[in-house]
Amino acid sequence: MRTARRADPKPLDVDAVRVVTAGTALWAVALVVTLADLTRLRAAGHLWWVPTCACGFLLGLLGVYVCRRRRAALRRGEVPPAEELPPPFG
16 A cells, blocks of 8 residues: 655755864864873774864765855856755656
């Protein structure tokens, strides 16, 4: 027995640059904290936290760059807004 599929919700109107920048800042804080406590992390076997935070921070910087480029392209009208894109799987 199949039920009718509900319509997809409208995309939220958020500033992706601000969201990704906040996440990147959190990764930067986490990196500083892990670097400050390096001796204890090494003793506990959690040294892998440092490169994890570094990768999160670097990927966040890349994300900020991509989001800023997309925002600029949207303002110039070169990219259609999300609500005008076709559904990804159907």
